[in-house]
Every structure is written in C-alpha cells, then in structure tokens.
Amino acid sequence: MRMKIMFSTCATGIAFFIFWAISLHNAELYSSLTNESRGVELLTAIFYIIAGIILLKQGYDLAKSGKINAAIFIFLLGLFFIFVGGEEESWGQWILGLSTPENLKSINAQEEINIHNLKIFSGLMSPHFILNMFVVLYCITIPIFEELFKPIQKFLHKISFPSIPLFYTPIFILALVYEKAMWIIGAGETWRHTEITEFFFACGFLAFSLTSMLRLNSQVQHFTQK
Numbered sequence: 001m002r003m004k005i006m007f008s009t010c011a012t013g014i015a016f017f018i019f020w021a022i023s024l025h026n027a028e029l030y031s032s033l034t035n036e037s038r039g040v041e042l043l044t045a046i047f048y049i050i051a052g053i054i055l056l057k058q059g060y061d062l063a064k065s066g067k068i069n070a071a072i073f074i075f076l077l078g079l080f081f082i083f084v085g086g087e088e089e090s091w092g093q094w095i096l097g098l099s100t101p102e103n104l105k106s107i108n109a110q111e112e113i114n115i116h117n118l119k120i121f122s123g124l125m126s127p128h129f130i131l132n133m134f135v136v137l138y139c140i141t142i143p144i145f146e147e148l149f150k151p152i153q154k155f156l157h158k159i160s161f162p163s164i165p166l167f168y169t170p171i172f173i174l175a176l177v178y179e180k181a182m183w184i185i186g187a188g189e190t191w192r193h194t195e196i197t198e199f200f201f202a203c204g205f206l207a208f209s210l211t212s213m214l215r216l217n218s219q220v221q222h223f224t225q226k
Contacts, residue, residue, distance in 0.1 A: 048085030
C-alpha cells in the first residue's frame, strides 16, 4: 500500500508540475487546453461518463448476485458521475450545436443548457464548492479514517460502502492544493485552474471505477472456480 501511495503521489505531482510549467512558460497553450468544451474540459466529461457507465454495469451485476446494499451505493455513484459529466459539457450543447431556450438564458449565468450555472447557485454554495466538499469527504476523509480506525472500516464493510482506495487519495489532495495554490499566486484566470482540478478529479474517479470493476471481476472468477 505504501508503495502505491508513493507512486500515486509522485505521478500526480509530476503531472501538476507540468501543468504549472505550461501556465508559466506558455500561457497560450494553457488557455487552449482549458478553454470551454475543449481539451481538458471535454476529457473531464468523457472520463466522468465512462466512470459512471462502468459503475452502473457493476451495480447491475451486484444486484443480480443479491448484493443489494452494494448495488445501491454503486448505482447512485454511477448516476452521479454521469450527471457531473453531462453537466460539464452542458449535455452536449456545443457539440450538437443546440441553442439555449430563452427562458433558461435569463436564469443561467453562462446562458447554457445545464443546472450548475444557474444563478441561484452563485456564491458560497456553488456546484464547484459542493463538488470540492464531496471530494474532501468521500475521497480524502473516509479513506484515511477507514485506514486508521478499524471500527469504521468494519462498519463500512458491513454496509457494503464503496470506499475510494487510499492510494488514490493523493490525486484528490494534490488537485485541491493545485487549485488553491494557483489562486493564491494569482497565475492567470482562476477558472482555468479549476478546470485542471476537476480534470484530475475525473481521472481519480475513472481509476476508482476501473479498480472496482477489476476487483468485482476477480471476486466473480474466484467464486465460480470454487
């Protein structure tokens, strides 16, 4: 586990260093990578949707095998990832060339077909803030507490809670640190750093979904071989 954590930390740290270096020495490329519906944002949406589809398939398989609690958790998480991915790309609005209905334009800060840019979400309780809090709780706090406290670990296992593996936690920690550090030093437009942070969130969730899928397949194979 320690080696996995070290590898995850080093690999993610190198990736963020590359993005920081690009922002410092090639602002035009950094802007191109983080533009709306291009580069990083498009990959973010794709990764979230792929992760969601993988988890929905796992939820279905778990339900078929009678593991209802695990299936519910995984299924809800899959739906959440697909929702986030759809929102990230305004449900394909710019790809499909759809125009925003007039009644939605007046209440959406970016005049897009999505929920997270509705004006009612401006301020402290913005969707990005909520996503950050979800990451802090689900991807950082729970994995660490599960590792440190055996009663918590037993309880989570008992209810079949799909915890993020601890070795993925550095991805989410460094993503939050990157965003806040770039905000503090005032390097360019802050929303561009947010796009990078959310991209790494998506990478972490995709990695988690793939790990979960491999783990489930391994359990199925082990069961059928008995």
